[in-house]
Amino acid sequence: MRGTQLAAAQINAAGGVQAGNRRVRLGVRVLDSEASPERSAANVREAVRLGAVAVLDEGTGVDASWQIANAAGVPIGIVYQGGTSLVDPVKRPNVFRIAPTDRGVSFRLAEYLVPKGVKIAILHDDSTYGTGGGAALAQAFARNRSSVTTTIAVAASATDVSAEVLRARRSGATALLVWARPSIVALAIREARSTRWTVPIYAATSGGDPIVRQQLSDHPDWVDGLTFASSRLTSEKGPGPFNRFRSAYEKRFGVEKVGVRSGGKEVVQPPDEAMYSYDFVLVLSKAIEAAGSATPGPALVKQMADVDVQGANGDERSFNEVNHEGVVDDDVFFAVLRDMVWIPVKDDALSASLPAVRQTI
């Protein structure tokens, strides 16, 4: 939401978007979907009624709402969920995504872990995020089945995962891979470490969520070594573009404190996820300019796939007719937590090339 607001504010400050022969200002209306597909569909109806030029959604409600938006020529931008079925340029021409895909993250995890020769126990929750991840990992490890000792599902609302972690341990695993909501990741780490199971623990993107560190703040040593996958924050152009975006973001909204300390300093979270919605608005404004109209419709949807912009981290963000994914699968990197801050790992080529970003104040 904040990325959207920041992008709109910057565009408006620069005079708005040139839509044909007039300049239009962008407005942002926040409608809470409450993680409900039905609510999401109702919100999209409301957005269409209000004449919205685009809808940003975390992804849960897109199955239910894309047709409503498509009928009105309104593009939808997914900025969190990575499920494969959400985006389909043929069937869902108005759905675009700027967020790491489950497929990209899972294949990068397989690519990273299989050469290590570890035996992996996979733990995922039953949320959309977790089940999607579980399915993607099954595909990613399909050619290396021997690397996986077991796959275990746990309720997303669970408050105790001891039985599941014990099963993972008894499977003979030498590594634990968790694809679940942050609270489940924290629970799994707590259970493993408190029972002196010292295997390396890996996580999908949720491993970098501040909640994991907050919930384990009583045992910082247990967080140490947690390796998670994330979309790169910096491009080949260096950290400059991201730092400029971050500076503007923190100037407008303040820093997001994690609530833990590292080396005596307060840990802050870089605005990584805000980057995606920010970039989507940049693409949208460029599409409006290209369409020559700020009125939603097929022309605007078409232009979404024809334009490209430089995103918050300096990467080029664009879609095309056959690919509505804004984050390239290869752009996933790995970071490891040390003393409550993360640093890119050194044993992965892409990650090793990335600079660390500031995480303390």
Next chain:
Amino acid sequence: MRRRDDVLAMALAIGAAVPLFVHRGDLLTSAAKALLLLLAAMGLNVAMGYAGSPSLGQGGFAAIGAYTTAILVAQHRWDPVAAAIVGVVFSLVAAAVVARGVARIRPPFVALATWLFAWIAALAIAAFPSLTGGERGVSIGQPAVRFRALGAGWRPGPPAYYEIAIVAVAIVLVLHTNLIRRYGPAFAAVRSDPAAARASGIPVDRLRFAALAASGAIGGLAGALLALNAGVADPTSYGPLLSVKLFIVVLIGGSARRLGPAMGLIAVLVISRAASGVANALGSAPADIEPIVAGAVLAGLLLFGGDGLVDVFERRRVTRRAAGAGGPIVPIANVFGAALKGRDIGVAFGGVVALDDCSIAAAPGTCHAIVGPNGSGKTTLLRILGGAVVPERGAVVLDGRELPEGDPVSRARMGIVRTLQRTVVQQRTTALDYVIAGVEARRPPTFIRAVLSAPSVRREHRDVSKRARDALAAVGLAGVASATMESLTGAEQRLLQIARALASTPRVLLLDEPSAGFGVDAEGRLREVLAMLRNAGLTVVVVEHNLRLVREIADRVSVLDAGRVIAEGTVAEVADDPAVRAAYLGGEADRMRVRATQNVPGVPPRARGPLRGVRGQRSAGGGRGDRRRRPARASRTSRAADRAGNATGGRADQRGRRRPGR
């Protein structure tokens, strides 16, 4: 009733006109959703309000309807209408299974069991994400097959408001004009006092079962249409949360009130809006504030009587009538009373022997009184005759045919109907409706015919009404037919119980202390009624403490003491019986005299007093209050009696040995 029907018709007319004024698709979708929630709430009102079974499973039934429909449409390309029908059938089956399990249990456990069902449904949805879509639900999108019957289509854009409205209105009309009118009085009896309803022969369990099943099916229909309306079966929209919401809607509006769910829904929508305002002001999420506001409103209603908003807006309709306007006693047409016998009946509750080898015989067209001190087993005997208690030994014989073990409902169908000791007052129920419920005992199930409003059902309804009015006239209450029960005197309320029993056209009437609470004037009326019934040929068995009344109306009398018949005969015969005098007066001399006769050969068993326990002077009054186990330390007199019994192998001691520790 007419005024409320007018309000309902007006509301439906306004609802039908919505699309004329509202052209926004999103508002029509919301309006259709409101209609469907109203439908689900009205369905819940059938079980919770009318039948008194507080179901918290409506969200689960809605979930079954919604998911079945969505899965069939989205994944199997079914026609939405066919899919919705299958969804309703699945919900009905689930509701029938749940209803089968909970129809006999008490309301708090009904709530608990149905609440568990709602959770099971929610957990099942979460457990099979490959089928149910997990958190993303099952999106219907644009069904391939349209709603051809009405020439319109289910569209993700403009909603099919009229289609939904037509279905909702049809269900509402069927519910109100057919089912509630048909079963309303019986439902009122069931929820007000199930025991009294059973005694009158009203099939309580069957009605509860039907209400819960119908409620679940309507919930399933609402769920199916909600999914079609929203374009998605959403896990957050169904299950326990929806159950609670609908429960609150019915409670706030007023359960068992026609307009209750509508009022409740409006109130909840207003609360929702208010909560949004409060949440915005406080910077909180509306979802956090809404339950607090709803809870506060609910608590307020409960504090002020808990009858719901309908009662707040609608002045309590207690129709009073001028004193003494009951009317004359109009004799009923001659009936063929049946001969009823209780043969060697024995039953014990725990360690207490309530009845032992107890026999009575009531001839057709006579009034047979059962008298005896408190705790002598009179009411137990009456309950056994009426089927409410199953005896351990002995049999009940009707016209020479031994009756199988049965419940009050089956006995009522055979013509044996009982009234209770206590007065039952059904709030907001007219005297006529109260009596109409009694007819249920002899009416065949007409659910489907009632739904279809078959001419035979309408004709039957007129007949039922006439029978009820005749029954009211028979007890001299024709003039208060439209008065609500709470406006009647205690004596009239008891006469009303007799009228309800008469409405089921019994052959044997079992009356438990009908004169309790009667003044002298009213007692005269009761005497007239009982005499008229007997003279009309009805067999009347009456448990009564009022010996003056017994003297005047009873043809024969059985005297019970400590679970045994100690005397039987005409009033004059039993009045002189020393055992009876001993039982009633409790004098030592009499007591000892009776004891001495207990085991004397040649003395008839009916003259033998069991002499168990300690008795003092007996007072009039009902109940089993002083039925008790053999005291650990008996009085000198009773210990002497025990010794006598032990020495001679008397029955008192035999009983004690037969049921050690019971």
